[in-house]
Amino acid sequence: MAALLEKGLRAEGHSVVTAHTGVNALEAMQTWKFDAIVLDIMLPKLDGFGVVRRLRERRDQTPILMLTARDAPADKVKGLDLGADDYLTKPFLFDELLARLRAVSRRGAIPRPAILRVADLTLDLATHQISRNGQPIELTRTEFALLELLMRNAGRVLERDAIIAAIWNTAESVEDGTLNAFISLLRQKIDRKGEVQLIETVRGIGYRIGGGVK
Amino acid sequence: MAALLEKGLRAEGHSVVTAHTGVNALEAMQTWKFDAIVLDIMLPKLDGFGVVRRLRERRDQTPILMLTARDAPADKVKGLDLGADDYLTKPFLFDELLARLRAVSRRGAIPRPAILRVADLTLDLATHQISRNGQPIELTRTEFALLELLMRNAGRVLERDAIIAAIWNTAESVEDGTLNAFISLLRQKIDRKGEVQLIETVRGIGYRIGGGVK
DNA sequence: CCCACTTTTGACGAATTCTTAAGGTTTCGC
DNA sequence: GCGAAACCTTAAGAATTCGTCAAAAGTGGG
Numbered sequence: 334m335a336a337l338l339e340k341g342l343r344a345e346g347h348s349v350v351t352a353h354t355g356v357n358a359l360e361a362m363q364t365w366k367f368d369a370i371v372l373d374i375m376l377p378k379l380d381g382f383g384v385v386r387r388l389r390e391r392r393d394q395t396p397i398l399m400l401t402a403r404d405a406p407a408d409k410v411k412g413l414d415l416g417a418d419d420y421l422t423k424p425f426l427f428d429e430l431l432a433r434l435r436a437v438s439r440r441g442a443i444p445r446p447a448i449l450r451v452a453d454l455t456l457d458l459a460t461h462q463i464s465r466n467g468q469p470i471e472l473t474r475t476e477f478a479l480l481e482l483l484m485r486n487a488g489r490v491l492e493r494d495a496i497i498a499a500i501w502n503t504a505e506s507v508e509d510g511t512l513n514a515f516i517s518l519l520r521q522k523i524d525r526k527g528e529v530q531l532i533e534t535v536r537g538i539g540y541r542i543g544g545g546v547k
Numbered sequence: 548m549a550a551l552l553e554k555g556l557r558a559e560g561h562s563v564v565t566a567h568t569g570v571n572a573l574e575a576m577q578t579w580k581f582d583a584i585v586l587d588i589m590l591p592k593l594d595g596f597g598v599v600r601r602l603r604e605r606r607d608q609t610p611i612l613m614l615t616a617r618d619a620p621a622d623k624v625k626g627l628d629l630g631a632d633d634y635l636t637k638p639f640l641f642d643e644l645l646a647r648l649r650a651v652s653r654r655g656a657i658p659r660p661a662i663l664r665v666a667d668l669t670l671d672l673a674t675h676q677i678s679r680n681g682q683p684i685e686l687t688r689t690e691f692a693l694l695e696l697l698m699r700n701a702g703r704v705l706e707r708d709a710i711i712a713a714i715w716n717t718a719e720s721v722e723d724g725t726l727n728a729f730i731s732l733l734r735q736k737i738d739r740k741g742e743v744q745l746i747e748t749v750r751g752i753g754y755r756i757g758g759g760v761k
Numbered sequence: 762c763c764c765a766c767t768t769t770t771g772a773c774g775a776a777t778t779c780t781t782a783a784g785g786t787t788t789c790g791c
Numbered sequence: 792g793c794g795a796a797a798c799c800t801t802a803a804g805a806a807t808t809c810g811t812c813a814a815a816a817g818t819g820g821g
Contacts, residue, residue: 413646419633420647432627473767485582490675499564510809511769517810518768536777536808537688538675687778724798725780731800750788750797768817779806786799791792 338371338430345431355379359387362395369396369434374412382415389416396437398430449484451543454523454531456484465523475500476519483532483542492539516540552585555641569593573601581609583648588615588626596629603630612647663698665757668737668745670698679737689714690733697746697756706753730754 339349350365352358356378362370370388374381385397399412399420412420418437421430449456453466461477463470472480478500483491493512501507516532524530533541553563564581566572570592576584584602588595595613602609613626613634626634633647663670667680675691677684686694692714697705707726715721730746738744747755 414649436627436630436632475768489673507768508770510771513809513811514769517812520810534809535675538691541674689779721779722781724782727797727799728780728801730798734799748798762821764819764821766818766820768815770813770815772812773810775808775810777806777808779804781802781804783802784800786797788797789795791794 334373353377355381355384358384362388362393367395369398369437371398371400371430371434372417373400382411385412385415385417398433398437400430449481449487451484451487452529452531454484454543456481465525465528470522472519472522475515476522479515479519480523480542483540487543488541490535490538490541494539496539548587552644567591569595569598572598576602576607576609583610583612585612585614585644585648586631588613596625599626599629599631612644614644663695663701665698665701666743666745668698668757670695679739679742684736686733686736689729690736693729693733694737694756697754701757702755704749704752704755708753710753 335351335353339351342349350361350367352361353376355376358370358372358376359379372381372384376384379387381399385399388395388397397417397419399417419433421433454463455465456463463472463477463480479496482496482499493509497506497509497512516534520530520532524532531542535541549565549567553565556563564575566575567590569590572584572586572590573593586595586598590598593601595615599611599613602611611631611633613631615634615636635644635647663672668677669679670677672695677686677691677694693710696710696713707723711721711723711726730748734744734746738746745756749755
């Protein structure tokens with residue numbers, strides 16, 4: 334299998350280094366810098382999942398295309414969550430592997446933080462927990478959506494229209510005043526008296542959280 | 548299908564905007580910045596392939612996950628080659644879609660929003676922030692629009708009529724003197740005493756910022 | 762079916778922004 | 792220099808925008 338792929342990739346003009354165990358693969362990655370990695374899950378010594386984990390632990394962001402015969406959805410999920418960039422199931426067409434490789438190596442991996450933070454306010458995307466200065470805060474669904482939107486775009490001004498469209502789908506949405514109401518609700522929970530106001534109003538435009546100056 | 552996905556994604560804490568035609572999708576993407584796009588191939592007006600192509604032509608690098616019932620390998624290859632980042636075939640597990648979305652949006656170049664600059668004056672379109680010589684400056688909506696217009700055409704003289712038409716795009720617009728008033732307001736904030744005057748009056752024609760070769 | 766909670770709406774006052782117009786200043790042709 | 796046109800500044804009323812509140816409407820659990 335490895336030999337076959339190597340031959341095909343070289344025929345396409347790529348330079349290829351092959352490793353036959355997970356440990357060898359990690360060694361090779363310390364020696365060279367690759368544009369992309371094609372990784373089989375089933376490997377001696379250390380399986381593909383282990384390789385991905387170690388690699389990402391080292392902050393190596395090389396694009397990874399996982400490759401295996403197993404078709405269990407759980408495996409796909411596991412591979413992608415560990416930090417692989419794509420997943421290909423045997424049998425596959427060589428052309429498809431090439432196309433996915435191109436897609437995967439076109440961009441560098443930029444990990445996205447799982448926790449949004451603005452000043453002493455944190456929002457955990459995984460657990461949906463919010464806290465300000467260590468104190469947990471309870472938000473309703475819509476309040477959460479609004480805060481998340483603002484924090485995902487911390488430092489930028491979001492226009493009122495854009496906010497409304499993002500939170501209430503494009504369909505003939507809600508009254509304009511509703512946004513006022515939710516901002517008000519949010520502030521009551523987030524920006525309590527005595528604390529720095531994190532949610533800013535930009536009159537005539539919209540709202541912004543954090544990152545006001547500079 | 549779209550409604551189902553939207554509901555599921557919202558339940559996962561994502562903010563979602565839905566478009567029901569390819570053309571609508573492109574419009575939405577001009578309006579907002581997304582972390583990722585889930586794109587069906589079969590769409591009215593403009594199919595998924597077309598959307599991907601247009602998007603990449605505009606240098607929009609938003610991660611795209613193609614989604615369709617078709618299973619032909621040729622389609623996968625086509626989608627990926629046009630610049631999609633991944634491809635999912637129905638039927639699929641919702642969990643798998645989530646995992647792929649995470650993988651796909653983990654990378655993703657964050658295109659730097661445009662910043663207009665004239666001398667030591669900068670205007671950030673994304674954050675709506677303005678600064679002169681490092682000092683932040685607050686502008687009202689109309690002042691901002693006026694400055695943006697001038698800076699987008701830095702070095703060029705804009706006729707008074709053109710400015711009024713651009714900013715008050717209503718048929719029956721405003722009095723001519725209003726423009727004077729706003730130029731005056733702008734100068735009070737931008738060109739403070741002791742600094743080089745950036746906004747120039749071109750008598751009988753209009754105004755220019757930054758500009759002309761001296 | 763009722764209750765608790767969330768979402769939405771409408772109204773009102775407060776604050777900000779826009780527009781206009783009047784009077785002052787600069788520029789240009791002669 | 793002189794006058795006229797163009798432009799600048801300012802102030803004040805008009806208009807818009809926003810925050811808050813209370814109540815209505817919707818939602819889901821028990």
